[in-house]
Amino acid sequence: MRIAFGVQYDGRPFRGWQSQRDGGTVQDELERALCAFAQTPLKTIVAGRTDTGVHGLGQVVHIDTELERTEFSWVRGTNTFLPETIAVQWAKPMPEPFHARFSAFERTYFYVLHVSAVRSAMLAGLSGWVHTPLDLDAMRAAAACLIGEHDFSAFRSSQCQAKTPVKQMHQIDIRQQGSFIHFRFRANAFLHHMVRNLMGCLVAVGRGRYPVEWLSEVLASRERHLAAPTFMPDGLYLAQVGYPEKFAVPAATLASVPWGVVWSDPATS
Template identity: 80%
Template sequence: MRIALGVQYDGAAYCGWQSQPHGKTVQDELERALCEFAQTPLQTIVAGRTDTGVHGLGQVVHFDTDLERTPFSWVRGTNAFLPSTVAVQWAQTMPDAFHARFSAFERTYYYVLYVHPVRSPMLSGRAGWIHTPLDVDAMRAAAACLIGEHDFSAFRSSECQAKTPVKHLYQIDIRQQGHYVHFRFRANAFLHHMVRNLMGCFVAVGRGRYPAEWLADVLASRDRNQAAPTFMPDGLYLAQVGYPEEFAVPAAETGSVPWSAIWRDE
């Protein structure tokens, strides 16, 4: 029997998603809780492996088991053994054809950036921060060249294990709201550190260090050394994973973070 789970987590507390020998990870916590509840080891497959400090609002995993439990039991039972920084939001029995990673056709990330002369301790680990004003229109103009299918090697981590750097970036939205600038990235898939590397470039353009046209040159170079440094992970959230309708995967509970309301009209 194949079971899918929707998982939320505060990534600030973890060394990323993927299990590591010497690091505290979300996968370790989830599989430990599943083992406690099911009284047998269960190995999870994830839709997208988030980095250290990156949060999950709509993460999806699956595992196979012979145990028969109701979806409600998987949720409540697993959460009973999870720390406050991780919670299963839903559980659903899936056909064998479902795969948390390979069945997904798109992913959506949010980035929340706090723009203020002074950092806020209340936003530590929850939002990125920049102390200088940003030209939002320039960032929007820079983003236009990225839409479509491209080789994103210039924004790829040296540790990236993806088979190809070619990805299809469907959408980048940038909205300003008070002291915050909200970003939404939607693509078929993302490379390791891709969104954070793009954020570094957007901030560089927004601060006036480069013109908007510079980002097209960086993209065309396919050279990571031409791009800006990787930006902080604090404000990055895996918001939604898209699957074919036949699997009826529940929508992510993004309303658990108040600022997500900025995207609710779409």
């Protein structure tokens, strides 16, 4: 039997998603909790790995098991053994063709950026921060060149293991809410550090360090050293993973961020 789970986590205490020999990752904690509940080791397959400090609002995983439990039992039972920074939001039996990673056709990331002359102690690790105002119109204009299918090598980590740097960017939205700027990135898939590298470039344009046209030049160059430094992970959230309707994967709960998420409208192409 294949069971899918929706998982939410605060990435601050963990060394990213992927299991490591000495532990300390979200996957390690989730598999430990599943084992404690099921009384047998269970291996998880994830929709998308997240880095150290990156958060999950709508992460999706699946397991294969012969254990039969109700959806409610999977959720409550697993959460009993999880730390307070990780919580299973839903569980659902899936047909054999479903695969948390390979069945997904798109991913959506949010980045929450706090703009303030001084940093907030209450937002440490939960939001990015810049101390100078940003030009939203310039950032929006610069981001327009990223929409469509492109080689995103200029925004790819040297440690990226993706087979190809070519990805389809469906949507980039930038909205302001008080002292916060909310970014939404929706694509078929993302490269390692891709969103954080794009954020570094957009913030550089927003600060007036580069003209709007600079970002299209960086994209066309395919050279990572020409782009801005990788931006901090603090405000990055894996918000939603898209699957074919036939699997009826529950939508992520996006209103869980303490200061509120402005994306009440669904992501559309």
